[in-house]
Amino acid sequence: MLVLGLETTCDETAAAVVRREGDGPGQILSNVVRAQLEEHAAFGGVVPEIAARAHVEALDGVIAAALSQANVGLRELDGVAAAAGPGLVGGVIVGLTAAKALAIVAQKPFVAVNHLEAHALTARLTDGVAFPYLLLLASGGHTQLIAVLGVGQHVRLGTTVDDALGEAFDKVAKMLGLGYPGGPEVERRATGGDPARFAFPRPMFGRAEPDFSLSGLKTAVRLAAERIAPLSEQDVDDLCASFQAAATDVVANRVRAGYRLFSARFGLPSAIVAAGGVAANQSIRMALKRLSGELGRRLVAPPLALCGDNGAMIAWAGAERLALGLSDDLDFAPRPRWPLDIAAAAPGAKA
Template identity: 70%
Template sequence: MLYDDALSSLIGIGVSQMLVLGIETTCDETAAAVVLRNQDGEGEILSNIVLSQIAEHAAYGGVVPEIAARAHAEMVDHVIERAMDEAGIRFDKLDAIAAAAGPGLIGGVIVGLTTGKALALALNRPLVAVNHLEAHALTPRLTDHVAFPYLLLLASGGHTQLVAVRGLGDYVRLGTTIDDAIGEAFDKTAKMLGLGYPGGPAVEAQAMSGDATRFAFPRPMQGRPEPNFSLSGLKTAVRLEAERHAPLAAKDVRDLCASFQAAVVDMVVDRTRVGLRRFRDAAGQPTALVVAGGVAANRAIRRGLQRLGSEVGLRLVMPPVALCTDNGAMIAWAGAERLAAGMTDGLDFSPRARWPLDPNAPGSGKGTGAKAVGLKEARA
């Protein structure tokens, strides 16, 4: 059976459930997972294998694209095999192959998408080319059965956005960062203070025993009517204080981290509150406030958003930490959601370094993203 004929036979036949293999290689995690989606729209993760490259990149203070692409090429087959073994599923039982096709480091994206295409062709199964950002956006529908529409705060090393998720493939970007992403700011602050990589967990660990009131850092954009973010000025303020108190004692580092993190939390809560007001104009009443992306693992940010949710009477949904960072389960689930809606892609689908959720947002450009993922964006 030809590939196109296989698509026609598998899509739109009202199957009671579907099994989808998801492949993720957009940054520095080689990941694969198998997810089951039933006819009622509920999902179950049968396996979720993530192989991190942190050790390979730690010496450089961030992700080196060439090293990442080589590691993906070496390990992706092994990771997929482990995911299939853990799920207890034969390849011929899969209903579709989902692969992250961007945005991300283009070498890694090519590895994962090419592997997905090869499997789809060999198995005569549909290919779903998944937007990595959409996968983050749809994860709460897997973990918490969140109904559309909802407000998404997507915060990671490469992306900081507030998005109205109105439906599958229907996204309105309400706000974004005008300079650095939140995760990038954590990484660079950690590097300034000699805490190593990845920076987010290191800064959070130091902040736990620090004095968050010692340094009066700015709260960028606070009070502005547009729900945008800015981190460059805050990073500069941390650097100036660090230089002023050099050489830094252990207590200085803890207090700098605590004060920096407190400023980020205040900014995130303020910007999200403004985003909620903008949401109602774009999509009506949200069913939930969702936070996703690697930065969503930060407990202080989670607590701040929990307080905001209680204040405005809105449920806060935060996927488990393992599903906030890059993983194959979110790719498989996004693929299953799109497959159920009859959305598949041809084998000629091209990998994308840029791929915005909202192509009509200012600065996005048609079919591109506002910001490419590059070397400085250590976590996507």
């Protein structure tokens, strides 16, 4: 099964062709990503109108490159998939419209993919992980612990009550005057810092419910920076290292709590999976690897190229749905919000 996947939910314009054969890992035939860092750097964050316009300008070329690199024509595809949300609605519309048009032209099924489910299923693309498994989904906008029971079958065990993990990294970077995107900059500066210099809090640490809270930690960094201002380069390194150490401890502790809850409700997970942009952070990966070893489980984290937004994960999620006979009508509407577990998404809760 060959599927073309399009991703335009935020500030990456991406297209990929993936092959799915049986129940094992998939094969990525192409994975083209056009980032928009230069367009948004001056603003310190993603500007939705600029992102949507950049998707319009780049998407045709990105699709052509993905098909060319895969050496596949439109009519050889078995389906066309696009991320239909959640995300910035202007960008979502661009990718969704393009995918529908391609599906019509090629006379192939169209699949509307939940961007979060695409992250959730990436471990099956790369490692063929069997259901069910425990997922830490951590990105700029989402921090969740999810029981992945099957395609379209997700139970949210925990979430953030305020800031997402990636959001906290980005806000710390901004308050310290670091570049955009902030998360990688904080990680880079942390390598030269002292993680024990500042005694930052570990919110929610030790609680039975596997929820996160990052706002207090972020505020503690700001107050510490204000106390010692003006900041030297070493001060910034130490603040980053101490913040990252606290965030890493919180993640490991919350995943441990999620593992307990998962095991009590569903039995032992086949693996512990980390996905989303924050899964690229090496400190967090190492902590999760140690935790997985303690629990006797395998840690599966995608290669760095698949941690951020990309078309391969969309194509794979589309292939997984097509393999179950699932496709979508061409009137499928973009969804700015689209929680994986509808039952857990109470009014006002973070998706």
